[in-house]
């Protein structure tokens with residue numbers, strides 16, 4: 001079996017008396033989309049924040065390509081190849097679409113944010129940024145001010161910004177949230193197109209998207225992973241149906 005690129009073991013997080021993640025073990029293989037599903041409040045976003053180091057963990061280990069990263073800062077983890085997209089958009093609204101991606105490339109290259117002005121003069125940088133915009137389906141929106149994008153386009157831009165950091169593993173927190181049917185289909189196609197380059201953990205409530213994209217699915221309930229398996233295995237798992245949707249209901 002292929003060695004995981006990301007290997008998480010026994011991760012835990014408490015908020016006072018509340019156990020948000022409880023002995024969570026999950027791995028991601030190269031080129032894999034591993035979906036993480038579960039009811040509201042199950043601990044999915046907490047887990048993503050722990051992986052990126054935005055929240056310190058109380059126990060457990062996080063290995064990226066065989067290296068323990070659980071004690072590193074978020075910036076170091078990003079530098080080593082982790083990236084995330086957010087449930088709520090996190091872009092520079094007053095800058096153009098192309099600027100946003102170019103700035104992300106610059107940050108990846110280790111430049112300080114205060115030199116952002118250079119992004120408008122650096123042709124090689126702008127060419128590279130256009131490549132990421134193409135991948136995200138935003139080629140023709142490059143010069144638009146980000147605040148003027150539709151919600152769906154902002155989600156596409158978030159993906160382009162995340163890809164511009166050239167991550168090894170991308171952590172996606174509800175990329176389909178707020179998207180209409182056509183936009184969701186576009187996002188699914190884009191994520192599928194990125195699979196060869198970047199492994200992903202996909203937190204998502206939209207089951208159509210999960211079942212269309214995931215190689216494996218893990219189910220988180222009250223901070224614990226109760227099942228991991230292929231889409232078919234998860235669909236047929238009685239414990240998952242009971243815990244996640246209520247007995248007798250189909251997971252569809």
Ligand SMILES: Nc1ncnc2c1ncn2[C@@H]1O[C@H](COP(=O)(O)OP(=O)(O)OP(=O)(O)O)[C@@H](O)[C@H]1O
Pocket residue numbers: 015018020038039040041042043044045046047
């Ligand atoms: N900073 C915090 N302080 C205290 N409690 C928190 C904090 N962040 C999250 N929690 C709690 O931890 C639990 C897990 O929350 P989390 O947001 O990770 O769940 P989730 O699975 O991502 O939910 P959703 O699907 O609604 O986004 C919840 O009970 C939440 O109220």
